[in-house]
Amino acid sequence: MSTQEFVVPLHISVTLGVPVLTTAAPAPTFLPAGSGGRPVVQEKATVLEDTPDLHKFSTATLTRGEFHWRTALSLALASKVAYGRKEDVKWVVQDIWNLPEPEFFDEDGTQCFVAVAPDCVIVSFRGTESFGDWFGNLNMLATTKTYGEVHRGFLGAFQVVQGKLEAHLDKHAGLPVLITGHSLGGALAAIAAAEWQGKRPVKWVHTFGQPRTGRGAFPKFLARKYGASLCRFVNDDDIVPMVPPNFGHAGKLYHFDEDGDLEASLITEAMEGVGLEEEACLEESPMLTETEFHQLRAQLLQERAQWGSSSLRMSNLESAPSPLAGAGVEGFFPSVADHSMDRYIAKISRQARV
Secondary structure (H helix, E strand, O other), rough: OOEEEEEEEOOOOEEEEEEEEEOOOOOOEEEOOOOOOOOOOOOOHHHHHHOOOHHOOOOOOOOOOOHHHHHHHHHHHHHHHOOOOOEEEEEEEHHHHHOOOOOEEOOOEEEEEEEEEEEEEEEEEOOOEEEEHHHHOOOOOOOOOEEEEEEEHHHHHHHHHHHHHHHHHHHHHHOOOOEEEHHHHHHHOOOOOOOOOOOOOEEEEEEEEEOOOOEEEEEHHHHHHHHEEEEEEEEEEHHHOOOOOOOOOOOOOEEOOOOOOEOHHHHHHHHHHHHOOOOOOOOOOOOOHHHHHHHHHHHHHHHHHHHHHHHHHHOHHOOOOOOHHHOOOOOOOHHHOOOOOHHHHHHHHHOOOO
């Protein structure tokens, strides 16, 4: 009786959050008779190669004077690409977006890339790889800067790349700068905007699922200096914009509901009703209480101890079960799922009608 051998790679991942642009698990490989048990090697493909949205990036609207959904979509895509390996980022920027080779920065866990378009420079900060590690280590410590109090951890993450990043940007002095990032990357984008205010021609700042980054004078400083040029996108019940407690947000809020429609800002409506200027009041997302924050943090630390940090990687939330499914805080699991960068891109694409 003849036999056939099959090799089926086992790829198990329990993850939370954003798409990671890494090499995908290979498909099952058939070992034909007479192969001597040697697998037929198939070329591995990156997740990026199967991402249809990448071609929607457009340089034509990047430097528009008013908000445009195509600009938002292009910067959302840049935020997603920041999660890729260096070779992935170069492939997308050069071969798909037809821009010169990007510059890639990777210092002590902080990563970003710089892409130079004909009329601007894009700085895209990468978010955290592991939701569990990031949230488990998140604290409520602040550092005072001239522009207000900012989260100490976020500021430190920016400072490790600041010198080299600014030296590179000096080579493109005069070009408008567009800053973007998802999750932790959004916090870094906001801090970069504060650091570079008055020093570099920052045109747009777009953040997606950004955590609460500063307090005291910080939110008002950004609101006063950037106004509607700082755009903060929040998807439905995304939990990350709700933490850490006692910190705040700045910028114009674009909040999607579960169907992808924009929710009306009650704050904006209230301001219009009493004749206040837009920057006189800051638009906020809901905030977790300290009790809720510590409860979820303890749950994540417990899960990390049981499963390891790899079980909480932000790579394929849509198809994998979550160790948070049994968390004792009602409603947290769907709000973690709403943090997915793919969900942000899908809803922004709908608004951009592409």
